[in-house]
Amino acid sequence: MHHIALDAPDDFEGWRDVARRLVLADVHPADVTWQVGDAPGDLFASDALPVIEARGAVFTVPRAFVDLAQSAILHRDNERFALLYALLCRVRARPGTMEDKADPLLRRVEALAKTVRRDIHKMRAFVRFREVAEEGGARFVAWFEPDHHIVRANAGFFARRFTTMCWSILTPDVSIHWDGEIVREGPGATRADAPGDDPVEALWKGYYAAIFNPARLKTGAMLSEMPRKYWRNLPEAALIPDLIAGAQQREAAMIATAPLAEKPTGRQGNAETVWAALRGDAMGCTRCALHENATQTVFGEGPLNAPLLFIGEQPGDQEDLAGRPFVGPAGQLFDAALAEAGVDRRQAYVTNAVKHFKFEQRGKRRIHQTPQAGEVQACRWWLAQELDIIRPRIVVALGATAARAMLGKAVAIGKTRGAAIPLDNGAEGWVTVHPSYLLRLPDETRQAEERARFVAELHMVEERLAALV
Ligand code: URA
Numbered sequence: 068m069h070h071i072a073l074d075a076p077d078d079f080e081g082w083r084d085v086a087r088r089l090v091l092a093d094v095h096p097a098d099v100t101w102q103v104g105d106a107p108g109d110l111f112a113s114d115a116l117p118v119i120e121a122r123g124a125v126f127t128v129p130r131a132f133v134d135l136a137q138s139a140i141l142h143r144d145n146e147r148f149a150l151l152y153a154l155l156c157r158v159r160a161r162p163g164t165m166e167d168k169a170d171p172l173l174r175r176v177e178a179l180a181k182t183v184r185r186d187i188h189k190m191r192a193f194v195r196f197r198e199v200a201e202e203g204g205a206r207f208v209a210w211f212e213p214d215h216h217i218v219r220a221n222a223g224f225f226a227r228r229f230t231t232m233c234w235s236i237l238t239p240d241v242s243i244h245w246d247g248e249i250v251r252e253g254p255g256a257t258r259a260d261a262p263g264d265d266p267v268e269a270l271w272k273g274y275y276a277a278i279f280n281p282a283r284l285k286t287g288a289m290l291s292e293m294p295r296k297y298w299r300n301l302p303e304a305a306l307i308p309d310l311i312a313g314a315q316q317r318e319a320a321m322i323a324t325a326p327l328a329e330k331p332t333g334r335q336g337n338a339e340t341v342w343a344a345l346r347g348d349a350m351g352c353t354r355c356a357l358h359e360n361a362t363q364t365v366f367g368e369g370p371l372n373a374p375l376l377f378i379g380e381q382p383g384d385q386e387d388l389a390g391r392p393f394v395g396p397a398g399q400l401f402d403a404a405l406a407e408a409g410v411d412r413r414q415a416y417v418t419n420a421v422k423h424f425k426f427e428q429r430g431k432r433r434i435h436q437t438p439q440a441g442e443v444q445a446c447r448w449w450l451a452q453e454l455d456i457i458r459p460r461i462v463v464a465l466g467a468t469a470a471r472a473m474l475g476k477a478v479a480i481g482k483t484r485g486a487a488i489p490l491d492n493g494a495e496g497w498v499t500v501h502p503s504y505l506l507r508l509p510d511e512t513r514q515a516e517e518r519a520r521f522v523a524e525l526h527m528v529e530e531r532l533a534a535l536v
Contacts, residue, residue, distance in 0.1 A: 069099045073148065076103050076240075077216040079140050086152050087126055096156055101148035131165045132158055134353075138180035141216045150176055184351030186215045191224060192363045192390060193297045196234055197262040207234040210261035210300055218243060222250045227360055231431050237261050338371040342456050345449070349422060355445040357423035357438070362387045367418025367453050374536050375415040375528070376459035376494075378450065378469035380501055384433050387424035392417050397502040401465075404502065404518065408525035416457050420464075420472035421446045435503075443472050454492055460535045462494050463528055466501025473498075485524055487531065495531065499524040 069089065073081045082101075089099060136151050144150075154172050158164045164173060196207035207229070211218075218236065222243045225236065235244045237256035244251045298304035346366045352358055365382035368391060385395030393401050405412050420443050426433040438446075450472055454462070464470040470478050473496050474488070480498060488496040500521055508514040 069094060071099060071101050071148070072105060073101065073103050075216075076143075077141050077219055078103070079137055082140060082148055082151065083136075086155055089152065090155055090159055091126055096149060096153040099149065099152060101152070126159070128155065128158055129162075129165050135165075135176060135180050137220075138183045139176045141183045141186075141220055142179040143215050144179060147179060150179070181348075181351055183215050183217060184353065185347070186213055187217050187221055188350045188363055189213075189297065190217060190221050191228075193301060194225070194236060195300055195302060196229075196232075199262050201233075204233065207232050208261055209234070209236045210256075210258050211236055211238050212296070213238060216240070219252070224360070226250055227428065228362065230428060338456050342371055342453075345452050345456070349449050352422065352449070354448060355423075355442045357421065357425050357442055360426070361423035363390050364422045365390055365392055365419065365424070366422060366449075367392060367416055369412075369416030369457075370414065371416070371457055373414055373416040373457055374460045375410070375532055376454065376457055376462045377415055377417045378462065378464050378473055379417070379419040380466050380468040380503075381419050381421035381438055382424045383435060383503075384424065384426070387426075387433075392419055396506060400502040400506060400518075404522050404525055407522045408529055410525055410529045416453070416459065418450065418453055420450060420469045422449060438468060440471065440477070443468055447472055447475070454494075458492070459494055461497060461528055461532050462490060463497045463499060463525075465499060466504060469501070470498045485527065495535070497524070497528050497531075 071085050073085075075081075132155070136155075139151060140147055150172065154164070154176050157170075157172060161167075164170055167173060190211055190213055194209045194211050196209045199206050199208050218238050218241050222245075225234065225243075226245050229245070231247070233244075233246050235242060237260055239257070240255045242253040242256050244253060349364045349366050352364050358364070361382075365386050367376075369376075379393060379397075382392060383395045383397060386392055386398070392398070402412060405415075421438040424433070425436045425438050425442070427436055428434075462473055464473040467477070467480055470480065470483065473490070478498065480500060483498040484500070486497075488498070490496045500517065502521070505514060505518050505521060508517060
C-alpha cells in the first residue's frame with residue numbers, strides 16, 4: 068500500500084509527479100491512498116513512495132487529460148486524487164479513453180471539473196473590492212467564499228485584470244495579495260477581517276441600477292447565476308429586490324400593451340430549460356483562450372420565442388463587467404437606432420458571435436481587440452445552439468465578425484448589406500454595420516449619413532419581419 072501526502076489541496080504538480088511514478092511502477096489504484104498534509108491517523112505518511120524506481124521515465128498523456136485534471140483536482144471531493152489516478156491508469160491502458168464520453172469514470176471526473184470551472188467563473192464575477200487606506204496609497208480588499216480550492220488558480224486572472232491596483236482577496240482557506248509585481252499568499256481569514264461599505268460601492272450600485280433593464284430580467288436565470296450566498300458580498304444585491312419588483316410591474320404593463328406573436332406552446336417551457344442549461348455550460352467555456360482574461364462569459368438574452376435575433380461581435384469592457392450584451396456605448400447607440408427604426412428590442416434576442424471580451428491591457432485601460440477567425444469558429448458552437456432554441460425568423464449580423472459567424476465564411480459588408488440572405492436553418496439573414504463602427508467615424512457628416520443608413524436597414528428588417536410573422 069502506498070500512502071501519499073500532498074502538500075496542498077490544489078497541489079497538481081505534486082500529484083502529477085507521484086502519479087507518474089506510480090503508473091510507471093504499475094501500481095494499481097486500489098493500492099494507493101491520498102491525503103493532504105499530515106492528517107491525523109496517517110501512520111505511514113508518504114515514506115512508502117521511494118521504493119518506486121521509475122523517476123525520469125517517459126510517459127505522455129493527452130493534453131485533454133492534463134487540462135481536465137488541473138481543473139478536477141481543485142474540487143473539494145476527497146476522492147479526487149484517487150479518481151484522477153484511476154483515470155490516468157485507464158488512459159494509459161486504453162489511449163481512446165478521453166474520447167469515450169460514455170466512460171463512467173471520465174464522466175465523473177468531468178463533472179468535478181465542470182463544477183470547479185463554474186466556481187472559478189463565480190469568483191471572477193462576484194468578487195467586489197472595498198477600498199482601504201494604507202500607507203502610500205489605497206488597497207482594495209475583497210472577501211470571497213469559494214466552494215472549491217480555486218483561489219490560487221484564479222490569482223493570475225486577478226493580477227492581470229487589476230494590474231495597477233494593490234489588492235487582497237481574503238477567503239476562509241487562504242488569502243492572496245497583489246502589490247503590482249507578485250502575488251503573495253497568506254493564511255485564511257474571516258469575513259470580519261474584510262472592510263464594509265466604501266465610496267466605490269456607491270459608484271458600483273449606481274452603475275448596476277443604470278444598466279439594469281427590467282424588460283430583460285429573468286429572475287430564475289439571475290438567481291442561478293448569482294446565487295443568494297454571494298449576495299452578502301455584492302453591494303448591488305441590496306438593490307435587487309426593488310429592481311425585480313419594479314421590473315415585474317413594468318413587464319406586466321409591457322405584455323398588456325404589446326403582446327408577442329406566440330410560437331406553439333409547450334416548446335417554451337422546454338426551451339427555457341434547454342437555454343438555461345446551455346447558458347450554464349457557456350459560463351465555464353474554455354473552447355478558446357479568451358476565457359483566460361475575460362471576467363465572464365456574456366451570453367445572449369431576450370425572449371426565447373423572439374422572431375428576431377441580433378448578433379454582435381463580442382462583449383466590450385462594460386458588457387464584460389456587467390455580464391450582459393450591448394449595455395455599453397455601442398449598446399446605447401444600438402438601442403437608440405432600434406427605437407428610431409421602430410424595432411422593439413424587447414422582442415429581440417441579442418447575442419454576440421464571441422462570448423468573451425478580447426482586449427489588450429494598456430495601463431488601466433482595456434483596449435478592444437478584434438477576435439480572430441479561430442475564436443469566432445470556436446464560439447459558433449454556442450451561437451448554433453442559441454439559434455436552434457430561439458428559431459428566429461430573421462437573424463441580423465451587426466458587422467463583419469457577426470456576419471462571419473452567421474454565414475460561416477468571411478463576407479464584405481458593403482456587398483452583402485441591405486438584402487435578405489437565406490440561411491441553412493430556414494431563417495432570413497441580414498447583414499449591416501456594427502454600432503461601434505458608427506461611433507468610430509471621425510467625421511460628423513459621415514457619421515450622420517452612416518447612422519441614417521443603419522437605421523434605414525433596421526427599418527427594412529422590421530418591415531420584413533411584419534410580413535413574415
Ligand atoms: N459590441 C458588441 O458587439 N457586443 C456587445 O455586447 C457590446 C459591444
